Structures are given as structure tokens and as C-alpha cells.
Amino acid sequence: MHGCNGKMGQTISGMIAEDPQLEMAAGIDPRDDGHNPYPVFSDLSLCDVKADCIIDFSTASGVDRLLDYCVANSVPCVLCTTGLSEEQQKKALEASKTVAILRSANMSLGINLLLGLVKKAAHTLAPAGFDVEVLEKHHNLKLDAPSGTALALADSVNQELGGDYEYVFDRSGRREKRPKKEIGISAVRGGTIVGEHDVIFAGTDEVVTLSHSAYSKAVFGRGAVSAAKFLAGRPAGMYDMSDVIGDILK
Numbered sequence: 001m002h003g004c005n006g007k008m009g010q011t012i013s014g015m016i017a018e019d020p021q022l023e024m025a026a027g028i029d030p031r032d033d034g035h036n037p038y039p040v041f042s043d044l045s046l047c048d049v050k051a052d053c054i055i056d057f058s059t060a061s062g063v064d065r066l067l068d069y070c071v072a073n074s075v076p077c078v079l080c081t082t083g084l085s086e087e088q089q090k091k092a093l094e095a096s097k098t099v100a101i102l103r104s105a106n107m108s109l110g111i112n113l114l115l116g117l118v119k120k121a122a123h124t125l126a127p128a129g130f131d132v133e134v135l136e137k138h139h140n141l142k143l144d145a146p147s148g149t150a151l152a153l154a155d156s157v158n159q160e161l162g163g164d165y166e167y168v169f170d171r172s173g174r175r176e177k178r179p180k181k182e183i184g185i186s187a188v189r190g191g192t193i194v195g196e197h198d199v200i201f202a203g204t205d206e207v208v209t210l211s212h213s214a215y216s217k218a219v220f221g222r223g224a225v226s227a228a229k230f231l232a233g234r235p236a237g238m239y240d241m242s243d244v245i246g247d248i249l250k
Contacts, residue, residue: 107223
């Protein structure tokens with residue numbers, strides 16, 4: 001578990017402890033008070049424990065070295081950290097040529113279903129003149145904005161519409177009529193909101209909103225654990241949660 005002492009790391013550690021099919025081999029975290037029932041290393045370079053898969057819920061700053069480690073040691077990785085730069089996304093894709101990588105902006109089953117639903121809605125509503133806005137809300141400790149999930153939802157809509165839409169993150173410096181081919185993306189940070197995402201299709205005299213709310217981090221943890229089970233032993237390649245869902249539904 002890369003980032004084992006973070007909130008998600010501890011959530012996943014608890015789930016794995018209760019799963020007879022899995023064992024937490026080791027954790028990586030720069031801070032450790034010795035409370036974990038498995039060995040914890042302050043740095044990946046110090047880890048001498050072999051594992052079938054790494055689950056990563058850490059920070060973007062540690063992803064480059066994580067990918068290097070996975071490639072060098074042929075260890076598959078469930079890459080859950082968000083806020084990756086374009087260069088890091090390219091690096092993850094390059095790493096997937098050597099080792100299995102599963103990357104998803106959001107690990108929940110509901111969000112991955114929503115990604116498909118917004119495509120269908122965009123196909124019908126955008127040609128009918130509906131404007132598209134994405135609104136996301138998260139707790140006040142989240143570092144990146146907008147969320148990776150909000151961007152994934154916008155990408156899902158844009159792909160369905162031929163990639164012609166511009167993303168607008170801030171209208172404060174603009175005094176102009178809203179162009180038709182834009183997707184507004186807004187972020188709210190406050191309190192302990194686990195995660196809420198709305199995709200708003202606003203037309204003349206009617207609004208259609210597709211929403212997802214997470215009430216605990218457990219929904220992401222369950223998805224990450226399912227992804228690790230799926231990924232272990234897989235050949236090199238870039239996978240996502242749709243592959244996991246397809247495997248579950250077989």
C-alpha cells in the first residue's frame with residue numbers, strides 16, 4: 001500500500017485485513033507510528049518485501065518514483081492518486097508497456113456507471129442546445145482542483161461530442177455571452193464532504209442533472225481492492241475500472 005497511513009490507505013488496510021483472499025505485504029509512508037500489523041517503509045527504495053500488486057493512494061509528487069519502481073520490479077499498480085500532470089500521465093502510459101497499470105480518476109462503481117450515462121445524455125441533449133456544466137464538491141483537505149473525476153466526466157462528454165468543446169474553469173475575468181461549445185467546471189472545497197459530482201445539462205426551460213454522492217471513503221476503497229484482485233497477474237497494459245466491472249459481470 002503506497003500511502004498506507006493516509007485516510008484511504010488506512011481504509012484499504014482495514015478492508016484487506018478482513019478479506020481472506022488478500023494479505024497486506026507492506027506499506028510505504030514517510031510517517032509511521034508502528035500501529036500497522038505489516039512492515040512499513042519510509043521510502044520505496046527501502047522496501048524489500050515482494051508483492052503481487054501495489055495500490056497507490058498518495059500524492060502526485062511520489063508517482064514518478066512509484067512508476068519507476070513498478071517497472072524495475074515488474075509489480076502491477078492500481079494508480080489511484082489524482083492531480084497528475086500531463087507528463088506523469090504519459091509516464092504511466094509508457095510504464096504500462098512493461099507492467100500492468102490500472103488508472104482511474106475515481107474508483108467507485110457508481111462514478112464509472114455515471115461516466116457512461118453522461119455520454120448518452122450528451123449525445124441527445126447537446127445537439128438540442130443544452131449547455132453542459134460540471135460541479136464537484138470535496139472536503140477542505142483535498143489538494144487538487146478540479147477533481148480528477150470532474151475532468152473525467154467532462155472528458156466523457158467531450159469525447160461524445162467530437163472533442164470540440166473548450167473547458168472553462170474560471171469566468172471571473174470574462175464579460176461575454178457563454179459560448180455554446182464550452183464545458184464549465186467548478187470546484188467547491190469545504191468541511192468533510194467526501195465527494196459530490198453533478199453534470200448539469202441546462203436547456204431552455206428545463207435542466208437535467210446527473211449526480212453522484214459518496215458518503216464515505218469506503219466506496220473508493222472497495223473499488224481499489226477489487227481492482228487489485230483484477231490486476232494481479234495481468235499482462236502489461238493500461239487498464240481502467242471498466243475492465244474491472246466487466247470482469248465482475250462475467
